Amino acid sequence: MKEDNENIHTNNIEQKYVPYTLAAVITSPIIGWILVKEKGYNFSELGTFGDFLGGSTVPLLTFITILLLIRTIRIQNNQLEIQNNQLEIQNNQLVIQKDEYTLLRKEMEDTKKALQEQGKTARMQRYENSFFIQINELRNIKKELEEGEHYSFHPGGKVPYKNVMEHTYKRIREMAFEDMVDYNLIHKLEEKSPAFLHEYGKLYDRAYSHWISDADDFNPFSTYHFIIERIVILIFHYKDVMDKWELKYYKDFLYEEISSEGINMVLLHLIMRSKERLKVKELKLDDYISPYNNPDFNRALFDFLLKGSQEW
Structure with a gap:
């Protein structure tokens, strides 16, 4: 102014x-x-x-x-x-x-971010639907596994699922070790050495095949393992979409369905027969192995198998 x-x-x-x-x-x-x-x-x-x-x-x-x-x-x-x-x-x-x-x-x-969250939510909804559909199928096949007339170790009636898995895994292990003794491998090879673990793996796989083929009339184990394999593949496919806690939740959920009595047999089947070693390793499913009656041997066996070999 x-x-x-x-x-x-x-x-x-x-x-x-x-x-x-x-x-x-x-x-x-x-x-x-x-x-x-x-x-x-x-x-x-x-x-x-x-x-x-x-x-x-x-x-x-x-x-x-x-x-x-x-x-x-x-x-x-x-x-x-x-x-x-x-x-x-x-x-x-x-x-x-x-x-x-x-x-x-x-x-x-x-x-x-909103679109990514929406995309993640949509993908997780699809995942959850597929996951729980597979879980229901797994539960149905577990009921069939409980039918006692399928197994020679039980005279009849219903056998609890955990008992079925415990007895089956125990019998396959016994058959594998019996073959180790028959082939004189127990004394030739140092226990938990790579050569010992390799031979045991082959004999375990053969014992499993004999167990399935010797089952009475009908054996639902093949379907049981196939369903679990599909669930593991599903989790692996969606693992990058999940948060850490979500991934752990679904792995724990699957473990609870399989049980500690059946987890070792399931993981061995995934590694040796389904050829899903890399998925088991990346998802760290070996964290769930059961110590059973020889914790050190079980740990050494899975560590050896997860490193990979020409056969697995």
Whole structure:
């Protein structure tokens, strides 16, 4: 406001005095000419007048020059101020654009996360539907495993699932060790050595095949292992979609369905017969192995099998 008042004051001075000064400067030669030519004044006598006139007009012209210089400076200052204001406006616009871009990018990231969450939710819904369908099939086949007439070790009636798994695994192990004795491998090879574990694995696999083929009439073990294999493949396929706690939840859920009595036999079947060693290893399903009656041997056996071999 103060600057505006100063500008108005300067403009008033210029408008008031500059025209008169210019008129005096323009008319002074004409007046001198009239005095000399028309009135007959001696030019030499006008020297004093000329000095007076020069001395009078120079300060006026100097004053006008100063006023014009002041005005020029003020105009330049105004222009600089206008430029500064424009630069400030441009900077503010750039800041606003930056903020808008930041908000837009955040919105895009939020949208991306929302879409990813929606995609994960949809995939997890499909997974859960498939998982529990397989679990129901597993429960149904477990009921068939409990039918005692399928096994020579029970005279009839219903056998609890855990008893079936415990007896089956125990009998297969016994058959494998009996073959180790028959082939004189127990004394030739150091227990838990790679050669010993390799031979035991082959004999265990053969004993399992004999057990299945010797079952009375109908044996649902093949279907049982096939269903578990599908569940393990399903978990493996969706493991990257799950959080750690979700993955552990479904692995624990499956383990509870299999039971500690059946887990070793199931894992051996997955590794040796289903050729799913890498899935068992990556999902760390060997963390669930049961110590049974020889914890050190069981651990050594699974460590050996999970390293891989030409046969498994």
